[in-house]
Amino acid sequence: xxxxxxxxxxxxxxxxxxxxxxxxxxxxxxxxxxxxxxxxxxxxxxxxxxxxxxxxxxxxxxxxxxxxxxxxxxxxxxxxxxxxxxxxxxxxxxxxxxxxxxxxxxxxxxxxxxxxxxxxxxxxxxxxxxxxxxxxxxxxxxxxxxxxxxxxxxxxxxxxxxxxxxxxxxxxxxxxxxxxxxxxxxxxxxxxxxxxxxxxxxxxxxxxxxxxxxxxxxxxxxxxxxxxxxxxxxxxxxxxxxxxxxxxxxxxxxxxxxxxxxxxxxxxxxxxxxxxxxxxxxxxxxxxxxxxxxxxxxxxxxxxxxxxxxxxxxxxxxxxxxxxxxxxxxxxxxx
Amino acid sequence: xxxxxxxxxxxxxxxxxxxxxxxxxxxxxxxxxxxxxxxxxxxxxxxxxxxxxxxxxxxxxxxxxxxxxxxxxxxxxxxxxxxxxxxxxxxxxxxxxxxxxxxxxxxxxxxxxxxxxxxxxxxxxxxxxxxxxxxxxxxxxxxxxxxxxxxxxxxxxxxxxxxxxxxxxxxxxxxxxxxxxxxxxxxxxxxxxxxxxxxxxxxxxxxxxxxxxxxxxxxxxxxxxxxxxxxxxxxxxxxxxxxxxxxxxxxxxxxxxxxxxxxxxxxxxxxxxxxxxxxxxxxxxxxxxxxxxxxxxxxxxxxxxxxxxxxxxxxxxxxxxxxxxxxxxxxxxxx
Numbered sequence: 001x002x003x004x005x006x007x008x009x010x011x012x013x014x015x016x017x018x019x020x021x022x023x024x025x026x027x028x029x030x031x032x033x034x035x036x037x038x039x040x041x042x043x044x045x046x047x048x049x050x051x052x053x054x055x056x057x058x059x060x061x062x063x064x065x066x067x068x069x070x071x072x073x074x075x076x077x078x079x080x081x082x083x084x085x086x087x088x089x090x091x092x093x094x095x096x097x098x099x100x101x102x103x104x105x106x107x108x109x110x111x112x113x114x115x116x117x118x119x120x121x122x123x124x125x126x127x128x129x130x131x132x133x134x135x136x137x138x139x140x141x142x143x144x145x146x147x148x149x150x151x152x153x154x155x156x157x158x159x160x161x162x163x164x165x166x167x168x169x170x171x172x173x174x175x176x177x178x179x180x181x182x183x184x185x186x187x188x189x190x191x192x193x194x195x196x197x198x199x200x201x202x203x204x205x206x207x208x209x210x211x212x213x214x215x216x217x218x219x220x221x222x223x224x225x226x227x228x229x230x231x232x233x234x235x236x237x238x239x240x241x242x243x244x245x246x247x248x249x250x251x252x253x254x255x256x257x258x259x260x261x262x263x264x265x266x267x268x269x270x271x272x273x274x275x276x277x278x279x280x281x282x283x284x285x286x287x288x289x290x291x292x293x294x295x296x297x298x299x300x301x302x303x304x305x306x307x308x309x310x311x312x313x314x315x316x317x318x319x320x321x322x323x324x325x326x327x328x329x330x331x332x333x334x335x
Numbered sequence: 336x337x338x339x340x341x342x343x344x345x346x347x348x349x350x351x352x353x354x355x356x357x358x359x360x361x362x363x364x365x366x367x368x369x370x371x372x373x374x375x376x377x378x379x380x381x382x383x384x385x386x387x388x389x390x391x392x393x394x395x396x397x398x399x400x401x402x403x404x405x406x407x408x409x410x411x412x413x414x415x416x417x418x419x420x421x422x423x424x425x426x427x428x429x430x431x432x433x434x435x436x437x438x439x440x441x442x443x444x445x446x447x448x449x450x451x452x453x454x455x456x457x458x459x460x461x462x463x464x465x466x467x468x469x470x471x472x473x474x475x476x477x478x479x480x481x482x483x484x485x486x487x488x489x490x491x492x493x494x495x496x497x498x499x500x501x502x503x504x505x506x507x508x509x510x511x512x513x514x515x516x517x518x519x520x521x522x523x524x525x526x527x528x529x530x531x532x533x534x535x536x537x538x539x540x541x542x543x544x545x546x547x548x549x550x551x552x553x554x555x556x557x558x559x560x561x562x563x564x565x566x567x568x569x570x571x572x573x574x575x576x577x578x579x580x581x582x583x584x585x586x587x588x589x590x591x592x593x594x595x596x597x598x599x600x601x602x603x604x605x606x607x608x609x610x611x612x613x614x615x616x617x618x619x620x621x622x623x624x625x626x627x628x629x630x631x632x633x634x635x636x637x638x639x640x641x642x643x644x645x646x647x648x649x650x651x652x653x654x655x656x657x658x659x660x661x662x663x664x665x666x667x668x669x670x
Contacts (some may be wrong), residue, residue, distance in 0.1 A: 002535060121536075138363055145625040145626040146657075147487075147624065147656030147657035148483075148486055148487050148490075148533075148656070148657065149484070149487045149624060149640065149641070149642060149656040149657070150656060151483055151535065152482075152483050152538060154486045155483075155537065155538060181537065181538050185581070194537075194538055195534055195536060196535065196536075197534060197535060197541070198483075198533075198535045199532060199533070199534055200486065200531065200532060200533045200535070201456075201530060201531075202490065202516065202529075202530055202657070203487060203490060203516050203532060203656065203657035203658070204625050204657045206532070290480040290481065290482060290539050291480040305484065305640075307484060308485070319486060321482030321483070321484040321538065322481075322482035322484070322537070322538035322539045323538070324482065
């Protein structure tokens with residue numbers, strides 16, 4: 001959106017539903033009344049409902065349900081995250097777009113948001129179901145001062161930020177949990193997927209792209225068959241829609257805090273917050289490891305470096321560095 | 336190079352300097368004598384010296400000093416490494432090219448070789464001096480089944496492979512050492528730089544590009560001022576040139592073995608070979624860490640996860656995950 005239209009929108013928003021005269025808008029922005037009218041028309045084309053009031057004034061009646069930069073950034077209380085937002089109506093994958101932007105030099109905190117994805121990426125090359133206009137799909141470019149060896153805990157840290165944003169939104173933190181490494185479950189069902197893609201140069205992380213998908217307003221009943229029992233959305237859980245832009249802003253603020261803390265003091269400083277949402281300990285799990293190996297056992301707590309500990313049925317404790325965890329429904333045979 | 340020319344070259348090479356008649360070549364390849372002649376002309380244009388012998392035969396007199404695929408692959412005893420080689424006369428950076436090929440789907444072991452680089456990359460965004468036709472600049476695409484947390488030790492493992500290839504070539508392993516994480520020094524001077532760039536997806540490595548530059552025949556006296564005292568080449572050390580293609584083949588075989596062992600049994604299996612070349616223990620060093628912090632102390636052995644241990648002057652042992660090490664010339668003040 002053009003700067004002028006954004007400034008008119010800001011002024012209308014600040015008026016809080018009260019009408020603004022075209023003359024006062026023109027004066028405040030240093031433009032003509034005709035230009036104000038053109039900006040208002042631009043806003044209307046973008047989906048903003050702007051009422052003309054008697055005497056040539058304007059009133060903001062309704063904002064469109066879109067994750068436009070001007071919506072995400074309105075009152076956004078971050079220091080560096082999402083100060084640049086690239087909005088896409090429909091794209092193949094926000095992670096792919098953000099990766100390209102990162103390689104082209106996009107700054108720390110650069111944010112790509114799409115209303116829908118045709119090829120949303122999940123871990124292990126799986127797809128992430130991404131219907132348009134209902135959820136949040138965002139990928140953020142980060143350029144941390146980070147050793148490659150510290151990257152695995154950043155994956156867990158990102159899960160903490162999403163879990164806290166989800167908990168804030170539903171108002172019931174006890175129903176939210178993190179499944180290692182960073183799936184966020186609500187009432188036992190997956191609501192969020194996080195895919196971190198990073199480029200390392202030698203022993204350091206060069207840049208990374210943190211892709212976050214959160215099921216907000218999608219109806220569980222519309223999920224593909226394979227996800228219907230295991231996934232949910234915040235709206236399906238709450239029984240009412242959530243405001244997507246407000247959720248995104250809350251997530252960005254939380255995430256910025258988590259990332260800054262991880263950078264300054266490491267995962268140890270986030271450990272109590274991670275542990276609050278970590279409810280896998282003692283539960284039977286199956287892990288599919290890279291290369292196809294399959295590990296069954298009982299989940300223990302992760303190590304300080306982010307590796308998951310699993311006690312096999314023969315009693316041996318195995319460290320899992322990477323893998324896909326399935327929480328088993330069966331009761332555990334051994335205590 | 337076209338297939339036909341490659342097959343003529345192979346036949347001439349197999350003849351070991353003895354002449355091959357045009358008729359026997361034509362018969363062996365199932366083509367006409369005129370086509371054999373065209374292939375020979377193609378070889379000559381590429382720099383191969385092929386002598387016409389009385390009676391219409393051909394004899395391979397001299398191969399060009401180029402790292403052509405047909406030179407690198409002649410008798411190459413690898414199972415998967417460098418079975419596809421992309422040769423470039425001059426490029427900006429083999430790592431950039433290989434990264435693009437990897438993103439486009441290049442297979443495990445795909446190899447980019449350039450005679451020279453205009454923007455050879457080193458760690459921390461530094462440049463790698465890359466004059467043409469004298470050294471080896473190669474970048475290899477790898478698609479390992481690897482957890483992100485295991486990647487740091489792969490950086491060390493790559494250094495072992497280069498150190499062994501250098502040691503084989505100069506015939507004096509005691510003069511070769513690895514400076515953490517993976518610079519290879521010969522007689523105390525740097526001969527090789529390795530830059531690993533990887534793309535991780537979640538907790539796993541998606542693909543990685545292993546860039547290796549080795550100073551082979553460049554004259555030390557031609558180095559830029561800043562490197563002249565601290566860098567050398569195999570030829571400057573030996574006082575005679577080395578055969579570049581032969582060095583590359585030896586490196587590829589060694590590297591393949593190292594990578595397969597790392598994949599199968601982890602860095603622990605390579606540890607004795609790493610330790611042979613690790614001669615930093617007990618020496619005073621300065622480490623520049625990400626973010627600009629500076630650490631002085633005495634180098635100890637690396638941990639099993641690849642982190643360098645440094646004993647500070649106050650006695651505390653610090654783990655270094657990433658950083659740039661300078662070996663100090665000063666004698667250590669404390670025992």
